[in-house]
Amino acid sequence: xxxxxxxxxxxxxxxxxxxxxxxxxxxxxxxxxxxxxxxxxxxxxxxxxxxxxxxxxxxxxxxxxxxxxxxxxxxxxxxxxxxxxxxxxxxxxxxxxxxxxxxxxxxxxxxxxxxxxxxxxxxxxxxxxxxxxxxxxxxxxxxxxxxxxxxxxxxxxxxxxxxxxxxxxxxxxxxxxxxxxxxxxxxxxxxxxxxxxxxxxxxxxxxxxxxxxxxxxxxxxxxxxxxxxxxxxx
Numbered sequence: 001x002x003x004x005x006x007x008x009x010x011x012x013x014x015x016x017x018x019x020x021x022x023x024x025x026x027x028x029x030x031x032x033x034x035x036x037x038x039x040x041x042x043x044x045x046x047x048x049x050x051x052x053x054x055x056x057x058x059x060x061x062x063x064x065x066x067x068x069x070x071x072x073x074x075x076x077x078x079x080x081x082x083x084x085x086x087x088x089x090x091x092x093x094x095x096x097x098x099x100x101x102x103x104x105x106x107x108x109x110x111x112x113x114x115x116x117x118x119x120x121x122x123x124x125x126x127x128x129x130x131x132x133x134x135x136x137x138x139x140x141x142x143x144x145x146x147x148x149x150x151x152x153x154x155x156x157x158x159x160x161x162x163x164x165x166x167x168x169x170x171x172x173x174x175x176x177x178x179x180x181x182x183x184x185x186x187x188x189x190x191x192x193x194x195x196x197x198x199x200x201x202x203x204x205x206x207x208x209x210x211x212x213x214x215x216x217x218x219x220x221x222x223x224x225x226x227x228x229x230x231x232x233x234x
Contacts, residue, residue, distance in 0.1 A: 015044035
C-alpha cells in the first residue's frame with residue numbers, strides 16, 4: 001500500500017476552505033474581499049487531480065474518481081441552484097469531470113484515450129458558456145500536470161490558464177478601472193498553481209484528516225448549510 005500524502009490532503013482541505021470563503025459572499029454579508037482567497041479553490045482542486053495522476057499513473061483509480069465526480073455533478077446541481085442566485089453555468093464538477101478526462105487520457109498514449117480527450121475538449125468548446133470556468137477551466141488540470149515535476153517557474157503556465165478561465169468581462173473591466181478586489185483576484189489566479197505546488201513540496205510532514213470518498217458529499221452539503229445560514233440571517 002502507498003503511504004498517504006499528507007501535503008495533498010492539506011491542499012484539498014485548503015481548497016475546500018477557499019471555496020467556502022468564496023461562497024460566503026452569497027450569504028448576505030458584506031465580504032466582497034473573500035473573492036480573492038476564493039480564486040485559489042478551483043486551481044487547487046485541479047492541482048490535486050494532477051498530483052493524483054502524476055503520482056499514481058493512469059490507473060483504474062482515476063476512472064473510479066471520474067465516476068464519483070459524475071455522480072456528484074448530478075447530485076450537486078440542485079443545491080447549487082438553490083444557493084447561487086440566477087446561476088449562468090452548471091456547478092463546477094462538470095468542468096472537473098472534463099478536465100480529469102483530458103488530463104487522464106493525455107497520460108495514456110493510445111488511440112482510444114486520445115479520442116476521448118479530443119471528445120472532451122470538443123464538448124468543452126461547444127458548451128464553454130455553460131461550464132463554470134469555461135474551456136480554459138477544462139484545460140487547467142492538464143496544464144498543471146505538465147509542470148507538476150518541473151521547475152516552479154513553469155507554474156506560470158497553469159497560472160495564465162487560470163487567469164483565462166476567469167475571463168469575466170466584469171472582472172477584467174473592474175481591474176482595468178483599478179478595483180483592488182478584482183486586481184488581487186487576478187493575481188491570486190496567476191500565482192495559485194505556484195502556491196499549491198510549493199505547498200505540496202514543503203508540507204510533507206503535515207498529516208491532516210485524510211480526505212477520502214466521503215468528502216465528495218461536502219460539495220453539495222456546504223451549499224445546503226450556507227443556504228440555511230442565509231435563511232436564518234435574513
